[in-house]
Structures are given as C-alpha cells and as structure tokens.
Amino acid sequence: MKQKKILIIAVVLSLCFGFGAAFALQKLNWFESKKVNVFEKTRQEAAGIKWQNKIDTGMRIEPLRISGEMTFAGETVPLNDPEVFERLDRELQINAYWQSNTLLTMKLANRYFPAIEKILIEEGVPADFKYLPLIESGFRDVVSPAGAAGFWQFIPTTAKHYNLIVRSDVDERYNIEKSTRAACTYLKNAKEKLGNWTLAAASYNLGLSGMMNRCETQQVSDYYSLLLTQETSRYVFRMLAMKVIFSNPEAAGYNLTPNDLYQPFNYKTITVDSSISNITNFAAEFGLQYRHIKLLNSWLRDNYLSNKERKVFEIQIMQ
CATH class of the missing domain: 1.10.530.10 (Lysozyme)
Incomplete structure (x- = not known):
C-alpha cells in the first residue's frame, strides 16, 4: 500500500513539473526558434x-x-x-x-x-x-x-x-x-x-x-x-x-x-541613454526578472546603471 502511494505521488509530481516547465517555455521563449549547429x-x-x-x-x-x-x-x-x-x-x-x-x-x-x-x-x-x-x-x-x-x-x-x-x-x-x-x-x-x-x-x-x-x-x-x-x-x-x-x-x-547543444538566446535590443535607478524594476517593465536581464547583460555589474554622460547603451531583452 505504501509503495502504491509513493508511486502515485511521484506520477503527480512529474506531471506538475512537466506542466510547469511547458508553461515557463510558453511564457518566455528564451531561445531562437531555428536550431543552430x-x-x-x-x-x-x-x-x-x-x-x-x-x-x-x-x-x-x-x-x-x-x-x-x-x-x-x-x-x-x-x-x-x-x-x-x-x-x-x-x-x-x-x-x-x-x-x-x-x-x-x-x-x-x-x-x-x-x-x-x-x-x-x-x-x-x-x-x-x-x-x-x-x-x-x-x-x-x-x-x-x-x-x-x-x-x-x-x-x-x-x-x-x-x-x-x-x-x-x-x-x-x-x-x-x-x-x-x-x-x-x-x-x-x-x-x-x-x-x-x-x-x-x-x-x-x-x-x-x-x-x-x-x-x-x-x-x-x-x-x-x-x-x-x-x-x-x-x-x-x-x-x-x-x-x-x-x-x-x-x-x-x-x-x-x-x-x-545550447541554443543562442532569442532577444531584442533596446537602447538606453539615461540612468537606471533600479534594474529589478526596469526588468519588471518588460515582464522579466532581474536574473533575465543579467543573463544577457552581465556587463551590468550592479542593480543600477549610472549614466550622467548620457551615453548610449544597448540592453538585450529576452523575448
């Protein structure tokens, strides 16, 4: 009886995990659609x-x-x-x-x-x-x-x-x-x-x-x-x-x-010519999390961007 319960729990968890993974991929298409080799x-x-x-x-x-x-x-x-x-x-x-x-x-x-x-x-x-x-x-x-x-x-x-x-x-x-x-x-x-x-x-x-x-x-x-x-x-x-x-x-x-093989990321590029006081909030404007911004833009080394000189920076945004 205990073995049956364990088996049922395992099946339920696997189904939930599979559904969650599919939902995540549907919500955020990280990678380019055309396979690269x-x-x-x-x-x-x-x-x-x-x-x-x-x-x-x-x-x-x-x-x-x-x-x-x-x-x-x-x-x-x-x-x-x-x-x-x-x-x-x-x-x-x-x-x-x-x-x-x-x-x-x-x-x-x-x-x-x-x-x-x-x-x-x-x-x-x-x-x-x-x-x-x-x-x-x-x-x-x-x-x-x-x-x-x-x-x-x-x-x-x-x-x-x-x-x-x-x-x-x-x-x-x-x-x-x-x-x-x-x-x-x-x-x-x-x-x-x-x-x-x-x-x-x-x-x-x-x-x-x-x-x-x-x-x-x-x-x-x-x-x-x-x-x-x-x-x-x-x-x-x-x-x-x-x-x-x-x-x-x-x-x-x-x-x-x-x-x-790991595929290239699917992203769009936006230009920024001003400071960003909080990159977490900036990410949220695109429906993303802080980690999504940092994954494609590791050159941003903190949770802000100081840009008093109004330089033009290109930031990659996951699609």
Whole structure:
C-alpha cells in the first residue's frame, strides 16, 4: 500500500513539473526558434584533417590520432615537423580526454560561436579566432588571478585602452560584442606589426612587445620556430586542438545530438541613454526578472546603471 502511494505521488509530481516547465517555455521563449549547429560548418573548415581512428567510449584508452594538412587563420601548420606535431598531439590528448570541460565547452560554443564569428568577419579577422575566447574563458564569465575578465580576458588597463568601460556598475569586458570588437582591434594591429595571424594569436597571451622582442632576438618570424614560455608555446596549439576536435566530435568520442547543444538566446535590443535607478524594476517593465536581464547583460555589474554622460547603451531583452 505504501509503495502504491509513493508511486502515485511521484506520477503527480512529474506531471506538475512537466506542466510547469511547458508553461515557463510558453511564457518566455528564451531561445531562437531555428536550431543552430556549429559543428557542421567546422567539419568543412577542417576538411584537410584525416582521422586515423575514433576514440573508443568503452574502458580501453587509446590516443587520438590524426594526419594530413592543417591551417590556422589560413596559415599552414607545419605538421611535418616532428616537434610541431608532438606539441599539437599533447593538446589533442589533453582536451579529448578532459571530457567534462570539453563537453560543456562544446555545448556553450554552439550558443556563442555564431555571434562571435559574425563580428570577426565584419572586422576582417579570420574565423579561426573564435577559438581564442574558447581557450581563454570557455565562454564563461571568469576572472583570472591577474584580474582579467570576460570571454576575451581583458585586464582593466588593456580594456580601457581599447575604449571598454570598466567601473563598479558597468564592465564592458563582459559585453560580448564590444569585447570581441576590442579583441579584433588588438589582433589586427598585432598582425600588422608581426606579419602573420599566428604570431598575432600567440601575442594575445605573451603581449605584443614581448612577442616582437623575441622575434627580434631569435631572428625568427614564425610562431612554430620560436622558443617561448611554456604557456605561450602551448597557446596556439590549444586552439588548434579544439579546432580538430570540433571538426569531428564523434571521432574524438563526443556524441552530441542537436538537442544536446545550447541554443543562442532569442532577444531584442533596446537602447538606453539615461540612468537606471533600479534594474529589478526596469526588468519588471518588460515582464522579466532581474536574473533575465543579467543573463544577457552581465556587463551590468550592479542593480543600477549610472549614466550622467548620457551615453548610449544597448540592453538585450529576452523575448
């Protein structure tokens, strides 16, 4: 008798939960109606890679093996150099077998890659640079011990140099569009000074002056021939490894269906040129809660927006 009661209660709760979830989705359509799958495009971008095997998802552990040709930002990766191949191989094995992190990053990348890649194209920066914020932050609003923040991990001084606002109530390092455009400005300048995109990518980790000094000291003009710190030496290869894995997730042991991927948010953009004394009340005007505003606008760092200068801010509102 007790078991029957428990079963009945469980059924009732599941029905209630299902109804509540359906009601919530009907009330607030968070995601874009058209499904996005970034992996189909990535397969085409890395068509030169030849997979030698697929990871066995059983108990047996074996290395992920690739051969063939590869490029980064349209520039050849010299995989015929054994040392270069081993540097890529190291990052491949680490990321292929760091399953929890790589799996979550794949899900998030499906949400953020389309917006980031669109900006890269508009700014004249190769699409492969979408892997830079991936390895910097994993598309999470993390803060490093050095104080770098946001997807692109700008420190405050660098952010301000690229005209990003950093203060207690507004921090545009967390604004995906503005921080991506700021990163593009840096990368284009670095490419102009260093001569190629691969060195520009590595300089994002080491710093532009540091990279220029090493190129001059070692009389080398390509990333793969430079002797660098371990972190910078691995930096571009971490991007390359993710490009390889994203080009064929199944071969790397990741079997994701379209329903497993996080979809881009469905939103409209409004402009604000005045202060907002209470963002909770501001959200309520649109039938939303505070968390809905912060989810899409994490650059708003407090429950208010001070705007005495009457700057124009764009706020994304869930639909």
